[in-house]
Amino acid sequence: MSKTFREWTPEQTVMFPPCAMDLIPKGHLAHLIRNVVSEELDLSEILHSYNEERGYPPYHPVMMTAVLLYANAVGIYASRRIARACQERVDFMALTGMQKPDFRTISLFRLRHLEALKGLFKQVLKLCQKAGMVKLGHVALDGTKIRANASPHKSMSYGRMKKAEKDLKAEVDRWFAEAERIDREEDELYGADKSGDELPEWVADKQKRLEKIRQAKAELEAEAKAELERGRDPVKNTHKAKPTGVPSAKVQRNFTDPESRIMKSSQGFVQAYNAQAAVDVDRQVIVAQSVVHTGSDAHQMIPLLQQIRSNLRQQAKEISADSGYCSELNLKALAKRRIRGYIATDRQNKDRQVSVWVKRMRKRLRQGSWRSRYRLRKQTVEPVFGLIKQARGFQQFLLRGQKKVAGEWSLLCTAHNLLKLAAAMS
Numbered sequence: 001m002s003k004t005f006r007e008w009t010p011e012q013t014v015m016f017p018p019c020a021m022d023l024i025p026k027g028h029l030a031h032l033i034r035n036v037v038s039e040e041l042d043l044s045e046i047l048h049s050y051n052e053e054r055g056y057p058p059y060h061p062v063m064m065t066a067v068l069l070y071a072n073a074v075g076i077y078a079s080r081r082i083a084r085a086c087q088e089r090v091d092f093m094a095l096t097g098m099q100k101p102d103f104r105t106i107s108l109f110r111l112r113h114l115e116a117l118k119g120l121f122k123q124v125l126k127l128c129q130k131a132g133m134v135k136l137g138h139v140a141l142d143g144t145k146i147r148a149n150a151s152p153h154k155s156m157s158y159g160r161m162k163k164a165e166k167d168l169k170a171e172v173d174r175w176f177a178e179a180e181r182i183d184r185e186e187d188e189l190y191g192a193d194k195s196g197d198e199l200p201e202w203v204a205d206k207q208k209r210l211e212k213i214r215q216a217k218a219e220l221e222a223e224a225k226a227e228l229e230r231g232r233d234p235v236k237n238t239h240k241a242k243p244t245g246v247p248s249a250k251v252q253r254n255f256t257d258p259e260s261r262i263m264k265s266s267q268g269f270v271q272a273y274n275a276q277a278a279v280d281v282d283r284q285v286i287v288a289q290s291v292v293h294t295g296s297d298a299h300q301m302i303p304l305l306q307q308i309r310s311n312l313r314q315q316a317k318e319i320s321a322d323s324g325y326c327s328e329l330n331l332k333a334l335a336k337r338r339i340r341g342y343i344a345t346d347r348q349n350k351d352r353q354v355s356v357w358v359k360r361m362r363k364r365l366r367q368g369s370w371r372s373r374y375r376l377r378k379q380t381v382e383p384v385f386g387l388i389k390q391a392r393g394f395q396q397f398l399l400r401g402q403k404k405v406a407g408e409w410s411l412l413c414t415a416h417n418l419l420k421l422a423a424a425m426s
Contacts, residue, residue: 020093020094020098021094023090023094024090024091024094027426028091029070029073029074029091029419030070030091030094030095031094032418032421032422032425033066033070033073033418033422034066034070034094034095036124036127036418036421037062037065037069038062038066040123040127041065041120041123041124043061043065045113045116045119046061046065046113046116046117047061049112049113049116058105059099059101059105059109061109061113063095063096063097063099064101064105064106064109065113065117065120066095067082067092067096067106068082068106068110069411069414069415069418070091070095071092072392072411072412072415073392073416073418073419074091075391075392075393075394077394077398078398079103079104079106079107080103082106083100083101083102083103083105083106086099086100086101087100111399111404114399114403114404114407114408115407117407117410117411118406118407118410118411120410120411120414121286121410121413121414121417122311124417124421125285125286125287125311125312125417126311126312127421128285128420129312131421133283133285133424134280134282134283134285134287134312135280135281135282136280136287136308136312136314136317137280137281137282137316137317137318138280138281138316138317138319138373138376139278139279139281139308139316139318139319139320139380140281140319140320140376140377140380140381141276141277141278141279141297141300141301141319141320141321141325141381142276142277142279142297142321142377142382142385143274143275143276143277143297143300143324144277144385144389145263145264145265145270145272145273145274145275146273146275146394146395146397146409147270147271147396147397148254148257148271148272148273148396148397148400148405149256149257149396149397149398149399150254150256150257150260150271150400151256151271152262152269152270152271254271256400257271257401259293259400259401259402259405260272260273260293260400261273261293261294261295263295264295273291273292273293273397273402273405274291274292274293274294274295274297274300275289275290275291275409276288276289276290276291276292276297276300276304277289277381277384277385277413278304278307278308278316278381279380279381279384280316280380281376281380283424284380284384284420285417285420286384286413286416286417287308287311287312287316288305288307288308288311289307289409289410289413290303290304290307290406291405291406291409292402293402296324297321297322297324297325298324298325298326298327298330300325301319301321301325301330301333302329302330302333305319305333305337315337315339316339317340318339318340318341318342318373319334319339319340319342320341320342320343320373320374320376320380321341321342321343321344321377322343322377323343323344323345323346323348324347325343326343326344326347326348326358326361328357328358330343331343331355331357331358331360331361340373341361342361342364342365342368342372342373342374342377343361344365344374345358345361345362345365348362384416387416388412388416394412397409
């Protein structure tokens, strides 16, 4: 007797089509994100921006917001991949109700409402706090370098800019002189009333490159003057040269994304941004986040502490951070806010005279030994970066410019907190 199998007729039509939400199990992440976005989040800023009655009705902003947050939660970031998922994956179909926005619609929605989407981080964080997932007993701070959407080979140092500007200007001037000579010869040959040909394309390309170099050179000079006016920053390392008002010959500017910088990472020197996060030890919820275009972490502690206070109306009891955050200004800020800090002092030279604040912190860590609360840092904030960059595959920003990149990082952090919320409710 032959084995009996279940009937398989994929070409058969369904008499009563199922609800799109029935395509996935009840406890699926897509259900939680759809419910949170549609019922808990305030999207009035996005909704009120649609005030034009003419034209074909757009996709519902609540649906588009849910799609973006869910895509970030499952590691899909490019608009083309999100659009493909809406066509092929049942979890996305359950969010869209079988609608299929194309990649341009998704990309334009994200760009148009990036600032409003950035504000969702605070709303989701408050939901986590309401669910009892944020204790603020201990918060760990750290930064990670994430590649910018720009190649380091498209950067040029200020010294090379000065030389290239001079060489290109001489070359362009020579081409114009040659073009004028040819024009005079053609006028004599064909007549002065005849129009000549346009300048060769290679001349225009060289002119455009010269304009970019001049613009980048002017921006570096403006930054150097602004640094001179501010004077020496007490947070910076003492070995750094005093501002002179003139850019260093080695300082670089990228032509593709001028706001990104060459930064040292575990993969060597990369064109990147510095993504910051403050993570609560209890459930690894991100309680503050930002993106800066400086490689140093020392300037970021106080803004993160201020953001924690702004987001949750209370301050952390303890803070841990690596030696990149160790400075007299930061240690004084912790004392002023009555926060017990555990900041590594490895980068502070033991042979050099250090401040009394650094000596106190060094003594605190030494007394705690392996039981020191500093040990919580590695198991709190570093796994969060590992989840975002490795588990969910976010290795490079898609947008360009610090403001847009900050919105992109905020979406990632919001999606991370939604995942933690889903895990707590399951």
